[in-house]
Amino acid sequence: MNTTDTPESAAAFAAAFADAQWTRATGAGVDPHAYRRVTAGLTSVADWEPAFLRTGHACLQRAQEAGSPVSAGEHLLAAARWFHLATLAPDAEAARAAAAADRALGDALALLEPEARRVSGEGFTGWLRGPAGAPGTVIVVPGLDSAKEEFLDVVSALLARGLAVFAMDGPGQGALAATSAMRPDYEQVVGRVLDALGVARAGIVGLSLGGYFAARTAALEPRVAAVATVSGPFRLDWEELPQPVRDIMARRTGGTDAAREFAGHVDLAALAPRIASPLLVVDGGRDVIPGVTNGEPLARTAPHGTYLSVPHGDHLLGNARPDWLPRLADHLLQALTEAPQQAE
Incomplete structure (x- = not known):
């Protein structure tokens, strides 16, 4: 099945993919409202990875602007989750997102649990x-x-x-x-x-x-x-x-x-x-x-x-x-x- 025959079919496939990942993503700890906002804008499953990477980078920006180490660490944990989920798209170039998730988790633990x-x-x-x-x-x-x-x-x-x-x-x-x-x-x-x-x-x-x-x-x-x-x-x-x-x-x-x-x-x-x-x-x-x-x-x-x-x-x-x-x-x-x- 070619999921990109028409813009409508590509968008429908992206929506179905997002629905299928719903409980996995929210079970992993991402905010359910943010998940709905991010996935609602997908016109194709090819948009999945860049959309999730952008959301992860937005969390990194919030971490830089945070007023306390705890807030920064929490934003970094969120970034790690979004970066990991970016790897789930069928044709994702997963290495970049996986490396970003790994770095974000390490940075979060350095702030929240320095003994880790x-x-x-x-x-x-x-x-x-x-x-x-x-x-x-x-x-x-x-x-x-x-x-x-x-x-x-x-x-x-x-x-x-x-x-x-x-x-x-x-x-x-x-x-x-x-x-x-x-x-x-x-x-x-x-x-x-x-x-x-x-x-x-x-x-x-x-x-x-x-x-x-x-x-x-x-x-x-x-x-x-x-x-x-x-x-x-x-x-x-x-x-x-x-x-x-x-x-x-x-x-x-x-x-x-x-x-x-x-x-x-x-x-x-x-x-x-x-x-x-x-x-x-x-x-x-x-x-x-x-x-x-x-x-x-x-x-x-x-x-x-x-x-x-x-x-x-x-x-x-x-x-x-x-x-x-x-x-x-x-x-x-x-x-x-x-x-x-x-x-x-």
């Missing part, structure tokens, strides 16, 4: 936040086209419970998308993260495709003491996946053949029984994507799995935050504080 620490290594980069004496550490893993800037609300919920949090980009994600390809053996990356953080045990939460990464890591990395997934796939069927999903996966993995091979690895049937740590699987009842098997089989076959399905929730459940986010944060806190401590 940038930690980078082979195949990962991110921010460690929270108290030095936290009772546990949680790693937050993004998905196919998401990044650490998208899940600041998840990080905030965990920080509010006294946990330390490492929100990361891995291969093919966020700040690393332009210089690396996504890989299925994410447990190797998380292992290096744990080494860099110097922790003997940690929790992990993965969102969307990050849910597969988190569950796989929990099965194969013994230092994972608690795990949660949100809208994570149990299995992917390449032949049934919608073309837009295939296109994104091809961009993130290095081509169509690589994407097909990657999708073939996304199957937790053999790994789920090996997840020894407490597991919470969160799904939205309205999250139905062809070629994607949702998380119920994961929760059922993992030894300590619990399934939470929110009937009205969509993908990533941005329309249902109160129905799952507090429970997810409590699950990780309780699992990390009640599990037996292992020797350093």
Whole structure:
């Protein structure tokens, strides 16, 4: 389908795309009224990236003019969100926007949480936040086209419970998308993260495709003491996946053949029984994507799995935050504080 046959069809496609991203964008924390204003002016989906970049730069300008470090930091966090969302357009040149989001988040944390620490290594980069004496550490893993800037609300919920949090980009994600390809053996990356953080045990939460990464890591990395997934796939069927999903996966993995091979690895049937740590699987009842098997089989076959399905929730459940986010944060806190401590 050519979405640019006429100005009317191009505008209609842009409006439909904006509606489809509504709960994802507002769930990520952008102001819903601003989102409506920005997307109402789109005449084509090609306008998406420049419109969101302009909005992000407007937030940077507000940060420069702010009367306090707190206000400046809040504007910078908003900029990080808008810059990240700019990468979601089908034909976006994502590297520039992802780099801008990464810088804005770093600048925000320098003002709001100067104790936050940038930690980078082979195949990962991110921010460690929270108290030095936290009772546990949680790693937050993004998905196919998401990044650490998208899940600041998840990080905030965990920080509010006294946990330390490492929100990361891995291969093919966020700040690393332009210089690396996504890989299925994410447990190797998380292992290096744990080494860099110097922790003997940690929790992990993965969102969307990050849910597969988190569950796989929990099965194969013994230092994972608690795990949660949100809208994570149990299995992917390449032949049934919608073309837009295939296109994104091809961009993130290095081509169509690589994407097909990657999708073939996304199957937790053999790994789920090996997840020894407490597991919470969160799904939205309205999250139905062809070629994607949702998380119920994961929760059922993992030894300590619990399934939470929110009937009205969509993908990533941005329309249902109160129905799952507090429970997810409590699950990780309780699992990390009640599990037996292992020797350093």
